[in-house]
Amino acid sequence: MTTAVRTMQAFVLKGIGNVGVIEKPIPTCGPNDAIVKTTASLICSSDVHNAKGVIPFPPNRALGHESVGTVWELGSEVSGFAIGERVLVNAITPCFQCESCQRGFTSQCQGMLGGYKYGPVKDGNLAEFFHVNNAQGNLVHIPNSVPDEMAVYACDMLSTGFVGAEHADIRIGDVVAIFAQGPVGLCATIGAKLRGAGRIITVESDPKRQELSRRFGADDVVDFRTGDPVAQILDLTRGTGVDSAIEALGAPATFEGCVRVTKPGGTISNIGYHGEIAEPLRIPLAEFGFGMSDKTIRTGLCPGGSERMERILRLLETGKVDPTPMTTHRMPFAEVERAFRLMQTKADGCIKPLLIY
Amino acid sequence: MTTAVRTMQAFVLKGIGNVGVIEKPIPTCGPNDAIVKTTASLICSSDVHNAKGVIPFPPNRALGHESVGTVWELGSEVSGFAIGERVLVNAITPCFQCESCQRGFTSQCQGMLGGYKYGPVKDGNLAEFFHVNNAQGNLVHIPNSVPDEMAVYACDMLSTGFVGAEHADIRIGDVVAIFAQGPVGLCATIGAKLRGAGRIITVESDPKRQELSRRFGADDVVDFRTGDPVAQILDLTRGTGVDSAIEALGAPATFEGCVRVTKPGGTISNIGYHGEIAEPLRIPLAEFGFGMSDKTIRTGLCPGGSERMERILRLLETGKVDPTPMTTHRMPFAEVERAFRLMQTKADGCIKPLLIY
C-alpha cells in the first residue's frame, strides 16, 4: 500500500559544513522496524555540531533526531500499532537486547554512545519519512490531547534535561545549581523542579533565557558576565555550596565549576557534550578532596525507549510540564535550512526552531 | 538565668481517655540537651490514638510532638544556637549514634520506633516548654521568612507525607495512588508532586479534603463511597494499575488495596499507623504474584534530624510548598482541650488545629 511513494525530501550533510535538502529514497522496513511519516521536527544544536564534522558522517546523511509523525509502515514482528497513528520516537533508539541495554544503559547500546543511531548509523529524521529500528520498544503513541509541537520536545530536550536532574540525585528540598540555560539546561531546570529541589540556582546571561529559567523553576539566576559564577553560587549558599550541580553546556570551565560549587558528598551530573573543545576535562584537586570528597560525577546521554517516553508524555498530558515557550521560531519544512542557520547563529533570540511538514 | 521559671502548663494524659492541662516542672537540661519555650503547636491524630492507650504511657505524661518555639536553655556541649532563637524540632528526636541511627534508620533509634520519644519516653510538647535530647542534631533554625504556624508542619506532617512519597520510589512521570487524604495523605500528595509524578490519583470522600487534594497535586480524586477504589483506580489506568501506591490511613483494607492497584515491579509505601485495628495485615496472593511479582512494600516513620528539617524549611522559604491551608482551626494554648476534641471528632471540618502560646 505504500509502494506509490518512493522518494522524500531530506535535510542532509553533503560534506563538512555543507548542508541542504536533497531527494532520497524512503527507507525500507525490516520485520522489526517501522517507517514514520514526519509531521514535526525540532532542530538541535547537535545538528550544528554534526555539520562541523564532530562525528564522521558519510556524504548526504540526513541530519536530525527530534521528530514526530504518523506510522507509515510496520514490520511483520511489530504489534500494538496501526498505520496512520500518531507516534513519537526518541533520538536514541536502542536494541534493548545487547549487553549494554540489558544492564540498563540503553544509550550505550552495542557500544559507547551507540544508542544514537540517527546520523552516526543511519539517516536522521529531518526528512519527510524516517526509519525506526526495534520499533516494538521505540515507538510510542502520542496522546490525543498533546499536540505534535509539544510532544516533539520529548524526543531529546526533555529526556536529556530530565536525566541531568535524575543523575543529580536530588532529594526533596536540596539546593541545585545548573550551569547554562540553553534548551537542555532549561529542561534540566524543569527536571530539578520535578524532583523536588528546594532551591534552584541557574547560570545564564541571556535575558530571554534568564526569564524562561525563572519561569521553569529557577529561584536565582546568576549572570556569569557580572562575576565568577562559582563565587556567586558559593556566596548565595553562604559558602556551603550546593547538593548537586548539573553541567548543561559542554565546556571544561563549567565542568570544573560544577565540581567547585558542589558540597562534599554531593553529585555533579554532566549532560553537556564535550566534543567541541578538544582537551581533557580537568578535576580541581582541592575541591575534589584529593579524590576523597565523597563527590560523585555522573554522565549520560538522552535515554530513549517507549516506557520513558510515555512517562514524559504523561507530564505533558496532565499539564505539569509545558516546554513550548522554548519554541522561538516556527516554519514549514521547506525552510529547514533557514531554521538550521538560526540554530547555528542563535540569531533573533533563537532557542528552538520548529518545523511543520 | 532561667531559674525564675520553675513550672509550666502541659496538656497531659492523666489516664486512658482522660486528658487535661496540669502544672508540671519545666524539664531540666543535660549537657547534650536543649529546652525550648513553645510558641506554636499542632494537634496530631496520634495524640488521639495515644489518649486511647495504644501505647502505654505513665500517668500525667504530656501529649504532643508537633511544636516550635525559641531556645530557652542549652546544654554545655551544644553549639551553633543561642538563647531566644526560633527553632524547630521534629517529632522524632534520634540519638544519631546508635547502631540503627548509623544505618540511616533514625526513626528506629535504639530499637523499633525508638526515635519517637515525645510521649513514649518523655513528656510531649503540648506544653509551654519542652526538652530536646541530642539537641546538636535535632534543633534547627527557622528562617525569618517562615512563620511559626507554617514551620510547625515540618515537625511531623510534611516529613511523614514526604517519606511516603520518597519510599514510593517515584520516577518522573509515574502514576501514583494515595489512599486517604487526611493531613498525612495530603502531605504525601504534595510529596508525590515534588518527586515528579505524572499523574496522582487520591482516594478521599470528604469534599473539603478532596478539594485540598486537588489543590496540592491530585489529578483524579476517587470517592470510595461511590464504588470500590481499587476498581476505580484500575479503571482510570485502563487496567494496568499504578507504579506506586501510598497507604496513608492505617487500615487492612487500604493496605490490601495498595497491593492490588500496584503494577508488577511497583512499590507500596506505607505511612499509615496500623496500631488501631488489632489484626495482621494481609497480602492478597494473586496480586502479589504469589510472592514473585517484583512488588516492593516499604514502611517508615516520620524521619527527623536537622538536615532533613532544613530541606523541608527551604521548600517553605522559597514558596514551593504551603501546607497552611490544612489549618482549619486556630486558638490559644489555653483552649488545647477544645482543639484535642476537634481532632478527636473531626467535627467542623477539622483537619489540623493550631495552638498559639
Added chain:
Amino acid sequence: MTTAVRTMQAFVLKGIGNVGVIEKPIPTCGPNDAIVKTTASLICSSDVHNAKGVIPFPPNRALGHESVGTVWELGSEVSGFAIGERVLVNAITPCFQCESCQRGFTSQCQGMLGGYKYGPVKDGNLAEFFHVNNAQGNLVHIPNSVPDEMAVYACDMLSTGFVGAEHADIRIGDVVAIFAQGPVGLCATIGAKLRGAGRIITVESDPKRQELSRRFGADDVVDFRTGDPVAQILDLTRGTGVDSAIEALGAPATFEGCVRVTKPGGTISNIGYHGEIAEPLRIPLAEFGFGMSDKTIRTGLCPGGSERMERILRLLETGKVDPTPMTTHRMPFAEVERAFRLMQTKADGCIKPLLIY
C-alpha cells in the same frame, strides 16, 4: 539442513497429575527466535507444582525450564550465534521491549510473571528441542571450561537464589537469615556469601541439606524440628535479629518468620512461591512496627537475559561458585519420569536430578 528431523520426545503434562513422554513436533523458528537441541536439563520443584495444576496448562504441554543445549536453528534477525554452538537459556525469556521490561522488570514481561513462558505460554524444555523467543537477548554462549551439567544451574537455581540475596540489600558484614535450604535456598546461601554477608544463619532440618548449607556459606544452621526457628535466630543474635531475611520455601509461616527475625530497617526478600497454600500472606503487626518499622519486603522471580547469564557463568568459569554438589541424581532423558518422581517425593535424598540427552 534441519528439515530431516520433524518430531521429538517431550515430557508433558497430559492432564492434572498425569505426566509422561510423548512425541511432539519440533517447534518452528520465527525471525527473532532460535531452536535449541537440548543436551542437559534439571527437574524443578515448579514442574511438580505445575503437574498439580497450580497454573492452568493446555493438555500435553511440555514441562521444564532448566535446560541447556546447542543451537539448532536461528531466526533471520538473530546475530552473533552459529548453528551447533553451546548455549544457555534462562527459565525466564523476556521480550526486553515491553513497558515492564523497559522498567527493568523483565520477569514481569507483558504482565504479572509474564517472563515465565516455558509452560504457561509455550512448551517447556524437558524435551529434545526447545524454542527460544527473542533469542538475541535470551541466548548466551556457554564458556568452553564450563560443562553443561554445571551451566544448567544458571537457568533457574542460581539466578533465583542470587536475586534472593540481591533483593536482600546485603551490606558487607551483615547478618542474614535464610529460611529453607532446598535448591533455591542453597543458592541464596551462595548468593548471600557472594554479597559479603558477615554471618549467614540458615533454617533446615535435613542433614544432607544442612551439610551443603554449611559448605555453601552458612555459619549457623537452625533446625526447626528442635524449636521455633524465629526464637533460635533471635537467640543467636542476642535478640537484635538479622539485617536481612530470605524466604526460600513459599509458606505463610516462614514468610511471617522472616518479618519477625528482621531488625527495624531491615529487608525481607521473598523468593519462595506462595501458590501452593491458598491463603493470604500475613504480616505480624508488632514486629512490623504497625507499618512504621522501616522494614522493606521485596519479591522477585528468577531474572533472565543473556547479560545476567554471562555474569553467573563467569562465576562458574573462574571457579568462585560450584553448584554441582546439589546434583544428587543423574540419568538419561529416557528416565525423565523417574527423575520427576524423585523430585516429587524427595526420596533418596533427592535435591536436583540431572538429565542427559
Added chain:
Amino acid sequence: MTTAVRTMQAFVLKGIGNVGVIEKPIPTCGPNDAIVKTTASLICSSDVHNAKGVIPFPPNRALGHESVGTVWELGSEVSGFAIGERVLVNAITPCFQCESCQRGFTSQCQGMLGGYKYGPVKDGNLAEFFHVNNAQGNLVHIPNSVPDEMAVYACDMLSTGFVGAEHADIRIGDVVAIFAQGPVGLCATIGAKLRGAGRIITVESDPKRQELSRRFGADDVVDFRTGDPVAQILDLTRGTGVDSAIEALGAPATFEGCVRVTKPGGTISNIGYHGEIAEPLRIPLAEFGFGMSDKTIRTGLCPGGSERMERILRLLETGKVDPTPMTTHRMPFAEVERAFRLMQTKADGCIKPLLIY
C-alpha cells in the same frame, strides 16, 4: 581513678620531615569522649605523607590513626562501655550530628574530609593513649576471638578498601579492575571478592604483593612493567573493558587508566589520595564519551562509626576475612621510628608494620 598517670609516649611530627617519640600529656576526657590505652597500632602511608607536610600540622602533633586498645576513661554521657574493655576506633571519628553526617557522609563531618581528626584536628594515636570524640558512636567492642593485631586492620585498611569496592557498584559476576595492590588496594581486592565480582584483575608489579593479591581474590594480575596496564586489561577482556575500576594508588595516570578500562555505564571508584602530585586529575574525553558515556566516578574516604566497624569485625570473627598476611613486620612501640622508616622506604618487602604496646 586514672589520675596517677599523667604523661605518655607519643610518636610525633616535630616539624616537616622530622619525626620522633616525645612525652606528652595524656589527653583529657569531656562528657562525650573516651580515652583509650593503646595496645596495637599499624603505620599508614598517610603518616608518611603527613610527615612531608601535605596537610599543615602544628609542631609535635602525634601521628597515627590505626590503633586499638582498652577503655581507660569514659565521659559522663557515654554508656554501654566499661573501663578495661577492648575497643576499636576507626581512623575517622565523625560527630554524627552535623549536616554532612546526617546526609550519610560522615567522612566529610563538618566539612571536606573533616571526619579525619587524628592528626589534622588533634593528636593521632601512635601513642600510649588516645582521645576519642563522640565516643558513643565511635567506640566498638572487639570480639573475644579477634586478636588486636587482626582487629586493627578495621581502623583504616579494610574500611577504605571495602568502600572502594562498595562505591564500585559491583554486581554479582561483574569484572573489576583494581589499580595498585598496596595495603589499601589489597583490601579493595578482598572487598571486590566480598561483593561477588566474577573476575578480578589487579595491577601490581611487586611479586610479594602480586602473590597476596591472588590470595585475596585476584584472578589475573597485570604487571605494569611488562606493558601498558590499560592495554593489558582491554586485552584480557577482549576489548570490552571492565564493569568497575578501583583507583587505589593516587596518581593521575592510574586515575585516567581507570576511566579508560571501564565500559560505558561502568563505575570508577577512587580511594587513592591525590594530594602527593599537585596537578588536576584529567578525564580522557573519548573514553568518557565526551561526558555522555553513562560512566560514574565516585570518591570516598575511609568510613568510620561503630556500626560499620561491627560489620567488619564480624567478617574477621566468622573467619571470612583475614588481613594479617599483610603484616610484614612486628615490633614493640619503642621501635615506632624504625617501623615508620620501613613504611617510608618500603624496604624489606614492607607492606604493613605492626606495633605492640
